Amino acid sequence: MTTQFESGIAAGEEGYAAGVEAARAAADRLDGEPADFCQVFCSASLAPADVLAGVRSVVGDEPALVGCVGTGVFTDRERVETGVGLGLVASDRLRFQTGVGTGLGANPQRAVRDARRDVAEAPAGHPYRSAFVLYDSLASDGEGLARRIRRKLGAQVPFSGGAASDDYALESTPVFCDDRVEHDAVALAVVDAEAPSTVVDAHGHEPISEVYEVTEADGRRLAALDGTPAFEVWRDAVRPYAREMFDVDIDAIGPGDPELLQMMGVFEFGIDQGDAHKMRACIEADPETGTMSSLVAVPEGTRVRVMRGTVDSQIESARAAARTAHDAADGAYSGAFVYDCACRDIILGDAVDTALDAMRDELAAPFVGFETYGEMAMRFDRTSGFHNSTTVVGLLPE
Secondary structure (H helix, E strand, C coil): CCEEEEEEEEECCCHHHHHHHHHHHHHHCCCCCCCCEEEEEEECCCCHHHHHHHHHHHHCCCCEEEEEEECCEEECCCEECCEEEEEEEEECCCEEEEEEEECCCCCHHHHHHHHHHCCCCCCCCCCEEEEEEEECCCCCCHHHHHHHHHHHHCCCCCEEEEECCCCCCCCCCCEEECCEEECCEEEEEEEEECCCCEEEEEECEEECCCCEEEEEEECCEEEEECCEEHHHHHHHHHHHHHHHHHCCCHHHCCCCCHHHHHHHHHCCEEEECCCCEEEECEEEEECCCCEEEECCCCCCCCEEEEEEECHHHHHHHHHHHHHHHHHHCCCCCCEEEEEEEHHHHHHHHHHHHHHHHHHHHHCCCCEEEEEECCEEEECCCCCCCEECCEEEEEEECC
């Protein structure tokens, strides 16, 4: 049998029925083989417990399972605005273990330790370990969490994953582990294999400003760049591009205006890393105080640029992530889990399906994914693994 990965997806407003339909679609393609692992994503408007009950009614209680709510759910076959998407894996070569840690906001170190606690050593003949990580985005700074997971798993263990999302409501982003639905939590799936896994990321933003130093910040609150209010710096850089690309007068947009959220998704900050940039998205801004609130802390002393993403660049970066992953694995993989930033959906608009088609063109196996509030991609050659406005592809070996 080796390893078989199949995806399933179903649109629907009722969680149990959508869970059944998505699971049945994937299970039927497993040709009678029992599933060993399931990663499931569902729209935030559905009841997660109902979704899991529907999935379990098809796959049974044995498969290890992790998942979360997501803004948009997609597979190699289609994308749905409201529904359930999942990947089922049947394998006699991979071993799966799961764990969950709660109290993430108050004590992230303990939450990660608890998620890792029941994960045993790899069985003989399985020298390559990797992981998938999902977490409640309202409870954690993704950068700090990625570093803690790296320390707990070991620097040699690559992992990919994302922050649960809820259609920009920022109200409820639970994760799932086996039959548990947990807020304020991190869920972990560890994979032990005979061959290495592959983790690749790519974004499609380019700089439109000079480099600025963060001179005042407090947690996720970004106050000043080079001594100037952060929002003022951002607005000045964005003004001509917002007009050119969207016919938006950036000076006429106030706090709470949906257009402001859209513009912050298109025009993000990029942490200057010399020949590359790591994206950082803001989700709130106050023109009166000049402050902006980011999804993850950007510490004082960090050097940043204002960046922009276009429809074409987002499509090409999705293609590049998929192609690079495929080539890195030499085409030898069973399937992929994809973590794609919800901010990219804002930029892509009606072209989101074109970006998914680009990934379908490059990947030679089924995949399932969702639109996140932040993406994780950690490899041995990195000490930082949290991203925004990025496509992350995690391949399962054969």
